[in-house]
Amino acid sequence: MTQNLTHLLTRRAHLPAQGTTFYRGVHTTETDGLFALDVAGDAGILSLYADLSPQxxxxxxxxCAVAAHLGSVYLKRRPPEARHAANVDREWLSPPEPIWGEAQAEVTALENGVPFLIRPGADLSIGLFADARPVRQWVRQHAPTRVLNAFAYTCGFGVxxxxxxxxxxxxxxxxxxVLNWGQGNYALSGLNAPDEDFLYGDVFDWFRRLANRGDTFDLVVLDPPSFARGKGGAWRAERDYARLxxxxxxVTAPGGQMLTLLNHAGVSSAYLDRMVRLGLEDAERQGRAAHRLDAGEDFPEASHLKAVVWTLDT
Known part of the structure; x- marks a missing residue:
């Protein structure tokens, strides 16, 4: 296996030279669905999708550590029911200490030259989702005057x-x-990060508040989880994306854009498009899918990520 891992990792060896030290080293499509390996600096995040013995x-x-020259490897167990088990079996799913090597509570890794704080032992989500790297780059290249970043997590799109x-x-x-974590990411790039730009609370509530104020934005980024529980009940992307x-x-300005993302294998691109169009109709807006963005080159073959830039009517 080590020889094969070394071969697979060699395919991404050029990324650090291009300013990216956080990337998918080995994808599940290359391991028959058994595991994936993300690399963040010299820390590895090993995601398991099958039951293995401790040994x-x-x-x-x-x-993985030998093949990728890593200082530590952290384990993430990802059974199909992980999204439901995360609240009760968090430490089993995501052990806070490395399974191999010395502990690294926080790693600063680069994405297209932009530094981000990665916490490999913090949770199942370590601070950034590597497959959306090209989408974040698109935001940087096309950044308009006013941007609303919803479901911001650690503010990768905001940065x-x-x-x-x-x-x-x-x-x-x-x-x-995670908003405090995001402010830390802003600081790494020397960006001003006033508290008023980090809005804590339910995204749906904030949309209503902003609309009531008459606030509009040239770009609204929607990057919701596929499933979540909140005070308003359970959110399911396949059911609720149109309402979002x-x-x-x-709150999208005339002629502005919406960037819709979803990482959900059970929702097709066509179905997501249909939900977005239904949502636009309910808002009495018209829009067209102007750009479709793919996952990074380190996510070969089919990716669960759907990312579409919608241009709305003037």
């Missing part, structure tokens, strides 16, 4: 918008913890 887990982690020249960037998330698109359209 097998440790051996695989060591093989890129600000670096691209956007004058106003609002980041919205239900977690203060309606609220987003109401």
């Amino acid at each position: 097998e887990e440790a051996e695989l982690a060591q093989e 890129n918008a600000a670096l691209g020249g956007s004058q106003v960037v609002k980041n919205v998330d239900l977690s203060r913890k 698109a309606t609220l987003a359209a109401e």
Whole structure:
């Protein structure tokens, strides 16, 4: 296995020279669905999609470390029911200590030259989703004056918008913890990060508040989870994305754009498009799919990521 891992990792050896030290080293399509390996600096994040014995887990982690020249490897167990088990079996799914090597609570890794804080042992989500790298780059290259970044997580889209020249960037998330993490990412790039640009609370509530104020944005980024629980009940992307698109359209300026993302294998691109169009109709807006963006080159073959830039009517 080690020899094969080395061969697979060689395919991405050019990325650090291009300013990217956070990337998918080995994808599930290259391991028959058994595992994936993300690389963040000299830390590895090993995601397992099948049951292995503790000895097998440790051996695989060591093989990954040797093949990728890593200082540590962290384990993420990802059974099909992980999204439901995360609240009760968090430490089993995502052990806080490395399975191999010395602990690294925080790693600063680069994405297209932009530094981000990665916390490999913090949770199943480590601070950034590598497959959306080209989408964040698009935001940086096309950053308009006013941007609303919904479901901001650690503000990767917000950082890129600000670096691209956007004058106003609002980041919205239900977690203060990840918004604080996002402010740390802003600081790494020397960006101003006033508290008023980091809006804590339910995204749907914030959309309504912003609409009531008459606030509009030239670009609204929608990057929701596929499933989540909140005070309003369970969010399911396959059921609720149209309602989200309606609220987003109401705060999108005339001629502005919406960037819709979803990482969900069970939702097709055509179905997501249909939900977005239904949402636009409910908002009495018209729009067209202007750009379709793919995952990075380190995500070969089919990717679960759908990313579409919609241009709305004037």
